[in-house]
Amino acid sequence: xxxxxxxxxxxxxxxxxxxxxxxxxxxxxxxxxxxxxxxxxxxxxxxxxxxxxxxxxxxxxxxxxxxxxxxxxxxxxxxxxxxxxxxxxxxxxxxxxxx
Amino acid sequence: xxxxxxxxxxxxxxxxxxxxxxxxxxxxxxxxxxxxxxxxxxxxxxxxxxxxxxxxxxxxxxxxxxxxxxxxxxxxxxxxxxxxxxxxxxxxxxxxxxxxxxxxxxxxxxxxxxxxxxxxxxxxxxxxxxxxxxxxxxxxxxxxxxxxxxxxxxxxxxxxxxxxxxxxxxxxxxxxxxxxxxxxxxxxxxxxxxxxxxxxxxxxxxxxxxxxx
Numbered sequence: 001x002x003x004x005x006x007x008x009x010x011x012x013x014x015x016x017x018x019x020x021x022x023x024x025x026x027x028x029x030x031x032x033x034x035x036x037x038x039x040x041x042x043x044x045x046x047x048x049x050x051x052x053x054x055x056x057x058x059x060x061x062x063x064x065x066x067x068x069x070x071x072x073x074x075x076x077x078x079x080x081x082x083x084x085x086x087x088x089x090x091x092x093x094x095x096x097x098x099x
Numbered sequence: 100x101x102x103x104x105x106x107x108x109x110x111x112x113x114x115x116x117x118x119x120x121x122x123x124x125x126x127x128x129x130x131x132x133x134x135x136x137x138x139x140x141x142x143x144x145x146x147x148x149x150x151x152x153x154x155x156x157x158x159x160x161x162x163x164x165x166x167x168x169x170x171x172x173x174x175x176x177x178x179x180x181x182x183x184x185x186x187x188x189x190x191x192x193x194x195x196x197x198x199x200x201x202x203x204x205x206x207x208x209x210x211x212x213x214x215x216x217x218x219x220x221x222x223x224x225x226x227x228x229x230x231x232x233x234x235x236x237x238x239x240x241x242x243x244x245x246x247x248x249x250x251x252x253x254x255x256x257x258x259x260x261x262x263x264x265x266x267x268x269x270x271x272x273x274x275x276x277x278x279x280x281x282x283x284x285x286x287x288x289x290x291x292x293x294x295x296x297x298x299x300x301x302x303x304x305x306x307x308x309x310x311x312x
Contacts (some may be wrong), residue, residue: 001105004215004222006142009109011210013135014115020120021202023195026297028125028171032132036116036157039139044214050146051219054228055244058148059253062245065154066260070267073161077274083174 006083007049014040021033027082038068105145129167136160147240148225156210 013036020033042061049057082089121127136159141151193278215222238244249257 001102001145002225002286002308004221005105005109006146007214007222008211009112011214012113013205014210016113016116016120018206022202023199024120026125028167028174031281032119032125032128032167035132035212036119036135039136043139043142046143046148046151048145049148050226051221051224053239054250055239056252058151059243059248059256060100060155060211061148061151062249063181063256063260065159066264069158069163070151072166072269074274077271078168079170079174080275089174091293 002053003047007044010040010043010047012042013037026081027075027089027090027091027094028095030091031072036045036066038064045068101145104141108138108141108145111135112142123268125169125171129164129171132167133160134162136164149240150242150245153242 015036017033017036017040020036021030024030024033042064045057045061045064049055049061079089082094087094112135113133115133115138116132120130122131136155138161140152140155143149143155221227263289
């Protein structure tokens, strides 16, 4: 398949992730949809890396995976902290930063 | 053959993504994301990114998703259903239905225009060719190739990423730490060892050679 097909798939995955981030209320699922967006970006990076025959895009995709792992770690830590404080686990209810 | 594999993997990836967005139960959403990640790993393999595909399966679909499953099990099912919110009545539901569809559709169209209308000739090709003149091209995407890039050209990015992981690990521990420390009754628990050892063991009194009293 030509590179354009891979780019189309990456665009579809990214848009689906964006819709999920906008419309879902559970922060866990919002984090999952963020992963979808990052993966759409990763697919485009690797498709372009293949297009140029250059490994830089693959290294950048690995760095994106690292950042995603850090984001998951912090995000899940915050969700657990919210749950411990008996706060509603709902992004619509979270309106203030004060614990 | 590669076209068949591409379509299977692409359909799997998009179905997984739809599942993550639409499924009610967060646990099923995590499982849908695992299916999506494995399909993406097949796409990475088709793009000759063997190492990234392996990392995707081992680190992402393996380790990170286990973390998700544990937190879903801990926090419990507090899922909201997208279809329930969209099907309901009132300004919120209709606004959400319209807004979500509008933003998603606009973003998709914009991305497709941006990606496919770039005018890059390579978009309609199968990627860079592999000739005998470039022996490096034969090893494209292998762990040795990626490792050489990471430790020479992208050494700074590599080190910064590892430092970022350290900071995230410390931050996760701080955020999820149990506030209030050990409870009072746990601290003064009597162990069987306390009954058989002589009085004053492990105190300063033993250190200066005066045992018991």
